[in-house]
Amino acid sequence: MPFFAIVDCNSFFVSCERILNPNLKGKPVIVLSNNDGMVVARSTEAKALGISWDAYHLIKDKIRYYDIQVFSSNYPLYSEISGRVMAVLREFSPRMEVYSCDEAFLDLTGIDNLDAYGHMIRDTVLQYCGIPVSIGIARTKTLAKLANRIAKKSPKVKTGVLNLVDSPYLDVALKRVEAKDVWGVGRRWAERLRGNSILTAYDLAQADSKWILKNFNIVLTRTALELQGKFCLPLQLVPPISKSIMHSMSFGKLIEDFESLRQVISTYAAESAAKMWREQLACWSVLVFLETNRFIQEPQYYPSITLQLPYPTDHTGEIIQTALSGLDNIYRDGYRYNKGGVMLSGLIPAEERQTSLLDPYDREKIASLMKALDQVNTTFGPGTLRYGSQGFRRMSWQMRQNHLSSQNNQGLMTEHQQMKRICELGQSTYLIRAL
């Protein structure tokens, strides 16, 4: 019988900002989404002040009143630190699933003293990465998530580690967690479950699985079985090949003119292509979409179109051209657009492409061009080299980031200085190796 741990970084983005600026410890801190639109991460202190998933512009008064520290999201920083945390965790179990940037499942089967091991993991990540984590350990992934939730919330679990393997408190734990807070149960299903008097994780575990299968689906059935301690969800040890790659974002302001939209869509297409290129994939189809702003009273329009390519491609220029022809197709005058995006799908490993005599492009030349492009943009910053259709000036639709950590407290901090700051924390070989 396997044992699983889920290791989850506490308020991850906030913890990352605290590495750059230790003075933030003990203070209420929040991190905002792209465009500084909404709150996406909150320190415990901020949560205690009642800050939740609010629109930033609606809670500005509260932020001023309580002197809450505000940061725009700094994804290069978070992704760097995430990589270091994962490297440390892998030392504790090579059988690991990186579940998100701030969470990983570890297979701890065969470990004797699970409690002690959990504490060791927690202490090591804190020491070497400066990130506090919570850990739940149990016989299934779903139960481990449940244990983790209690470890995070309950004042009784002061150590941040909860082990439910063969625990006499398992039923107590299941009864304490509401069905809506079970991993895999969202708002909609929770409502339907409540209609059938299933209120807690315990109720869900007790429910008849045939009944769940008939009235819901196989996904929820597995969740219920996992709550009974029956292993259904294996670890995903090797990240599967992406099925789709998307770049989409709200614009800095509403866009009415076609030319600006062409620039946005070109830029988003180039972004998607770059992501795809880094994963060494090629795509069969390109989807383009636009959206108006649903929060304001005016004509709404949510068009999208999917374009099939004659051959799988990873050529940015070709993807931009395709996306722009899609834009031609869906664009309508008289709307104010708020958001757009480009999604690439039908992905295959780039090397598996069949070469065709009819293919008008020289794929090898394109590959070296793309490689050079990516290297320049990695070294000198994204967007240093770009296609003409992306535009050359900073445009009003570009992302708002008024609270970047690098500009907040100690003047401008370069990426190099940020990394140096991260390293000052570490006495560890992990960090040195990571550099």
Added chain:
DNA sequence: TCTGGGGTCCTAGGACCC
């Protein structure tokens, strides 16, 4: 002024073929 971005899986229903 201002309301995230990026994914996955499952299912129902339509189109099409034999």
Added chain:
DNA sequence: TCTGGGGTCCTAGGACCC
């Protein structure tokens, strides 16, 4: 011409996750 079953493929939409 009508009727029907069975199979596959695709797409859209709904649910979930972080």
